Amino acid sequence: MPEAGLTGVLVRFCRELRRSGLAVGTGDVLTYCVAMTPLDATDLMDLYWAGRATLVTRRDDIPVYDEVFRRFFLDTANPVPELVTITARTAA
Amino acid sequence: MAEQPRTVGELTDLLRQGGYLADRGLATALFLAMSLPRPILLEGEVGVGKTEAAKVLAGVFGRRLIRLQCYEGIDTHQALYEWDYARQMLQIRALSERQIATGDAVDTLFGPKFLLERPLLEAVRAGDQAVLLIDEVDRADDEFEAFLLEVLSDFQVSIPEVGTVTAPSPPLVVLTSNRTRELHDALKRRCLYHWIGYPSAARELEIVLIREPGVPHALARQVVAAVHRLRELDLAKPPGVAETIDWARTLDVLGGTALDPQLASDTLGAVVKDRDDLDLVQENLEEITSGA
Numbered sequence: 001m002p003e004a005g006l007t008g009v010l011v012r013f014c015r016e017l018r019r020s021g022l023a024v025g026t027g028d029v030l031t032y033c034v035a036m037t038p039l040d041a042t043d044l045m046d047l048y049w050a051g052r053a054t055l056v057t058r059r060d061d062i063p064v065y066d067e068v069f070r071r072f073f074l075d076t077a078n079p080v081p082e083l084v085t086i087t088a089r090t091a092a
Numbered sequence: 093m094a095e096q097p098r099t100v101g102e103l104t105d106l107l108r109q110g111g112y113l114a115d116r117g118l119a120t121a122l123f124l125a126m127s128l129p130r131p132i133l134l135e136g137e138v139g140v141g142k143t144e145a146a147k148v149l150a151g152v153f154g155r156r157l158i159r160l161q162c163y164e165g166i167d168t169h170q171a172l173y174e175w176d177y178a179r180q181m182l183q184i185r186a187l188s189e190r191q192i193a194t195g196d197a198v199d200t201l202f203g204p205k206f207l208l209e210r211p212l213l214e215a216v217r218a219g220d221q222a223v224l225l226i227d228e229v230d231r232a233d234d235e236f237e238a239f240l241l242e243v244l245s246d247f248q249v250s251i252p253e254v255g256t257v258t259a260p261s262p263p264l265v266v267l268t269s270n271r272t273r274e275l276h277d278a279l280k281r282r283c284l285y286h287w288i289g290y291p292s293a294a295r296e297l298e299i300v301l302i303r304e305p306g307v308p309h310a311l312a313r314q315v316v317a318a319v320h321r322l323r324e325l326d327l328a329k330p331p332g333v334a335e336t337i338d339w340a341r342t343l344d345v346l347g348g349t350a351l352d353p354q355l356a357s358d359t360l361g362a363v364v365k366d367r368d369d370l371d372l373v374q375e376n377l378e379e380i381t382s383g384a
Contacts, residue, residue, distance in 0.1 A: 045116055052285075053132075057280040057283075
C-alpha cells in the first residue's frame with residue numbers, strides 16, 4: 001500500500017467523484033490505492049489512468065471523471081499539499 | 093518469454109513487439125489487470141482492437157488463449173462443460189452387451205473421461221497459464237452474465253459428479269463489449285474498465301505501418317486520412333482499424349501508390365461493409381480521397 005499521505009489524497013479524490021455523481025464504492029477506492037502501488041504516484045498520467053481503470057465503469061462517466069480530476073489535481077490555485085510533499089521528497 | 097511486466101513502459105514495448113500499439117491508457121489498464129490481478133472489460137466501437145489486445149497478450153507472455161465467444165442464447169453448458177453424450181451411449185451399449193453394467197461402471201460414465209471441457213472450465217484448470225477472452229459479452233443475456241459473475245468471483249467450478257475444480261491462480265481475463273447494451277453494475281464492479289476509442293491519425297498510421305510494413309508510407313497516410321473522413325460520415329458501420337489495415341493492404345497488392353477516387357471506388361469493399369453505406373460513400377468519394 002502507498003504511504004498514508006497518498007492514501008488520504010486518493011480517498012479525498014474518490015469522495016469528490018462521489019459528490020459529482022459517480023458510483024464509487026469503498027472496494028473501488030481500495031482497488032485504486034492498491035493499483036497505485038506498482039505505479040508512480042508522482043506521475044499525473046499514472047494517477048489519471050489508474051483511476052480511470054478502477055473507478056469508472058461506464059463510458060458516459062468519463063467526462064465527469066475528467067472534470068473532477070482536473071479540478072482536484074490540476075488546480076494550480078489550490079494544489080494538493082500531500083502531492084507537493086511527495087513530489088518534493090522523490091525529487092530529493 | 094516474459095513472465096510479468098514490471099512497468100507500464102515494459103508492457104507497451106512487449107505489445108509493440110507483438111505488433112500491437114497500445115496508448116498509455118490501455119497499457120496502464122492492461123498492466124493493472126496483470127499485476128492486481130483482476131479481469132478487465134474493454135469497451136469500444138467495432139474494430140478498434142479489443143479482441144486483438146487479448147490475443148497479443150497471450151502471444152507475448154506465452155500463455156494459452158482460451159476464447160469464449162458469447163452469443164444470444166449461450167448457456168452455462170456451452171461455457172463450462174458438457175457430458176459427451178454420444179460416447180456415454182456407446183459405453184452403455186458396450187457394457188450391456190457384455191452384461192457388466194454394475195454400479196461402478198455406471199459411475200464411470202460421469203467421470204473425467206466423458207467430460208467435455210468448455211472454455212471456462214478449461215481456463216479455471218489452466219490458471220495463470222492462460223488468457224481467457226470472453227468476447228462480446230454484451231451479446232449474452234442477463235442470466236449468463238450473472239453466471240459469469242459467479243465464475244469470475246472465485247474461479248471455482250463445481251461439477252456435482254466429479255467435484256470442485258479451483259484455479260491454482262486466476263487466469264488473466266479480458267472481456268470485450270461492443271456496447272450494444274449496458275452490462276450489469278455487479279459484473280462491471282468485478283472488472284477494471286477501459287474504453288478504447290478510434291486512434292488519432294498519427295497513431296493509426298503507425299499501426300498500419302507496423303502491421304503492413306510493405307505498404308508505402310505516402311499511400312498509408314492517404315488511406316488513414318480517407319478512413320478518418322469516412323468515420324465523420326453518418327455510416328451504419330464505420331470502419332475500424334482492421335478495415336484501415338485491410339484497405340491499405342488491398343491497395344498495395346493492386347500496385348496502387350496513391351489513392352484516387354477511381355482506385356478508392358474499386359477497392360471500397362475492403363473498408364465499407366454495408367450496402368447503404370456504400371451508396372453514401374460513393375457519392376462523396378471525391379471529397380473523401382481529396383487532399384490527403
